[in-house]
Amino acid sequence: MQINSEIVTTPPLDSATVVMLRDGPYGLEVLLLKRHAASSVLGGAFVFPGGKLDVADAHPDLLHRLDRAPAALHSQLGEADLPEGKAASLFVAALREAFEESSVLLAHSAAGQSHADTLAAARDHLSQGMAFNPLLAQLNLTLHTDALVPWSRWITPRVPSVTNKRFDTRFFLAHAPTDQIAAHDNHETTESVWLAPREALTRYWAGQIELAPPQIMSLSHLNRYDSAASALAAARSQKPPTIQPEPFDQEGMRVICYPGDERHSMPERALPGPTRLHFRNRRFEPVGGLDELLG
Numbered sequence: 001m002q003i004n005s006e007i008v009t010t011p012p013l014d015s016a017t018v019v020m021l022r023d024g025p026y027g028l029e030v031l032l033l034k035r036h037a038a039s040s041v042l043g044g045a046f047v048f049p050g051g052k053l054d055v056a057d058a059h060p061d062l063l064h065r066l067d068r069a070p071a072a073l074h075s076q077l078g079e080a081d082l083p084e085g086k087a088a089s090l091f092v093a094a095l096r097e098a099f100e101e102s103s104v105l106l107a108h109s110a111a112g113q114s115h116a117d118t119l120a121a122a123r124d125h126l127s128q129g130m131a132f133n134p135l136l137a138q139l140n141l142t143l144h145t146d147a148l149v150p151w152s153r154w155i156t157p158r159v160p161s162v163t164n165k166r167f168d169t170r171f172f173l174a175h176a177p178t179d180q181i182a183a184h185d186n187h188e189t190t191e192s193v194w195l196a197p198r199e200a201l202t203r204y205w206a207g208q209i210e211l212a213p214p215q216i217m218s219l220s221h222l223n224r225y226d227s228a229a230s231a232l233a234a235a236r237s238q239k240p241p242t243i244q245p246e247p248f249d250q251e252g253m254r255v256i257c258y259p260g261d262e263r264h265s266m267p268e269r270a271l272p273g274p275t276r277l278h279f280r281n282r283r284f285e286p287v288g289g290l291d292e293l294l295g
Contacts, residue, residue, distance in 0.1 A: 079153075095143050
């Protein structure tokens with residue numbers, strides 16, 4: 001992983017990420033996808049399904065296919081200055097990206113339709129390149145926004161550390177449906193794996209997988225929960241915190257600090273776990289090493 005030191009003057013791109021959860025044999029597991037090595041954003045790293053907000057995500061026809069009103073979705077995000085329509089479109093983006101990148105479609109079939117047959121048809125349409133809006137219309141699907149629980153908001157600093165782009169990303173938690181199998185798309189992502197947060201962080205520490213700071217910190221947070229239900233309940237009980245990392249260089253080493261750190265402009269913590277990561281040994285790591293990440 002290379003460190004970027006260029007100042008990015010353009011505003012951050014709105015985007016949405018879905019942290020897909022399930023209960024495995026030994027507790028909570030998280031879906032991770034490996035970005036294509038040639039990707040301009042986090043190439044080769046393991047990430048959660050997600051991507052930038054598209055203009056089409058705000059199409060009126062799509063917003064009419066939501067199972068909740070934009071006002072309710074706006075209230076869930078807890079961003080007073082965010083227009084209701086944009087809040088709703090961020091939910092659409094999250095659901096679309098989850099489907100496009102992991103083949104998991106969080107949607108309701110119309111009464112009388114076989115849900116299994118509808119899901120199979122949706123995946124077939126996707127493989128043929130059909131856009132999300134006409135796909136939903138043709139199959140008469142309603143988007144299941146209630147499956148998404150807003151969890152956090154990450155805003156890339158003006159001096160990003162691992163990419164030359166800035167993003168304003170809303171992270172959602174979702175319990176993966178038991179009747180669907182998540183899989184990478186073999187285009188933007190080349191591998192997919194379900195891992196317990198502890199296992200993912202341990203593999204990262206051993207150099208077996210590559211993770212970017214938001215994924216490291218998010219996995220450290222999720223390691224505090226023993227089930228999907230407990231993680232979702234915790235997310236529902238709070239307003240999604242805004243996390244604006246603040247990087248600085250110390251003795252020639254890049255350091256990223258988070259709210260609650262003595263160097264951060266926000267004195268109150270937004271996340272459990274470490275408050276800063278140091279880039280050394282070609283990876284981001286806290287002062288306390290793997291033990292600090294695992295809590």
